[in-house]
Amino acid sequence: MAQVSGNLFIVSAPSGAGKSSLIQALLAQHADMQVSVSHTTRAPRPGEQNGVHYHFVKVDDFKARIAAGEFLEWAEVFGNYYGTSRTTLEHTLQQGIDVFLDIDWQGARQIRQQLPDAIGIFILPPSLDVLQQRLQSRGQDSADIIAGRMSKAQDEMSHADEYDYLIVNDDFQQALLELRSIVLCQRNRLIRQQQRQQDLLDQLLAKSAD
Numbered sequence: 001m002a003q004v005s006g007n008l009f010i011v012s013a014p015s016g017a018g019k020s021s022l023i024q025a026l027l028a029q030h031a032d033m034q035v036s037v038s039h040t041t042r043a044p045r046p047g048e049q050n051g052v053h054y055h056f057v058k059v060d061d062f063k064a065r066i067a068a069g070e071f072l073e074w075a076e077v078f079g080n081y082y083g084t085s086r087t088t089l090e091h092t093l094q095q096g097i098d099v100f101l102d103i104d105w106q107g108a109r110q111i112r113q114q115l116p117d118a119i120g121i122f123i124l125p126p127s128l129d130v131l132q133q134r135l136q137s138r139g140q141d142s143a144d145i146i147a148g149r150m151s152k153a154q155d156e157m158s159h160a161d162e163y164d165y166l167i168v169n170d171d172f173q174q175a176l177l178e179l180r181s182i183v184l185c186q187r188n189r190l191i192r193q194q195q196r197q198q199d200l201l202d203q204l205l206a207k208s209a210d
């Protein structure tokens with residue numbers, strides 16, 4: 001039986017809205033899903049590990065990878081480069097594993113052009129004040145960096161209508177429930193179940209016809 005490709009979920013949000021926290025909380029409940037680890041030229045934050053949170057590379061290295069066609073998508077965000085490895089993502093999807101891309105709107109557009117079945121989910125904060133408080137309480141960025149992320153928040157949010165689903169991350173557990181519901185609905189779509197569950201369906205229909 002042919003292997004069904006995994007689902008691809010694109011999750012975007014203004015910085016600090018909670019997309020990384022929501023994805024990690026969902027993955028903690030579902031060991032059979034993965035988040036794609038991007039390459040970036042941004043400096044690691046305290047506690048961030050190379051190969052786990054990002055593949056941290058120098059600008060020259062990133063540009064060489066662009067030239068070699070290694071990225072399915074890449075973009076410059078907040079003055080740094082970020083990109084998604086083509087082969088790693090394709091290999092994971094081919095194994096039937098669902099994958100999350102935590103990427104910005106520019107990357108999301110590039111992915112949609114190449115993989116139109118990708119599901120886009122946009123996370124909104126309840127307000128800009130709350131967004132700023134979250135960036136401050138995360139405690140990992142300087143005031144300048146937070147100001148830069150806040151100045152880009154409205155630009156990122158102006159692309160929310162390019163996505164399939166919107167979630168307001170006010171109460172975390174409610175937002176997680178909504179994210180999980182979207183993901184599970186997608187997994188259960190009949191078209192995706194056909195190869196996995198066709199035998200079961202045939203048996204049930206045969207029995208009901210007896």
Ligand SMILES: Nc1nc2c(ncn2[C@@H]2O[C@H](COP(=O)(O)OP(=O)(O)O)[C@@H](O)[C@H]2O)c(=O)[nH]1
Pocket residue numbers: 012013014015016020038039042073074075077078082083084102103104106107108149
């Ligand atoms: N296009 C693209 N954007 C990415 C990628 N990885 C991360 N980003 C986006 O880059 C932005 C900055 O990410 P990061 O530096 O981790 O800061 P944070 O969003 O404040 O946690 C976020 O909007 C991410 O979604 C990627 O591979 N491609």
Ligand SMILES: Nc1ncnc2c1ncn2[C@@H]1O[C@H](COP(=O)(O)OP(=O)(O)O)[C@@H](O)[C@H]1O
Pocket residue numbers: 013014015016017018019020021022134135137138169170171172173175
């Ligand atoms: N619903 C929520 N209520 C309160 N704090 C939240 C909520 N969601 C996320 N946070 C906190 O906000 C900060 C930013 O979240 P994070 O997941 O890093 O955002 P992003 O990945 O979108 O930049 C973190 O300190 C996180 O713990």
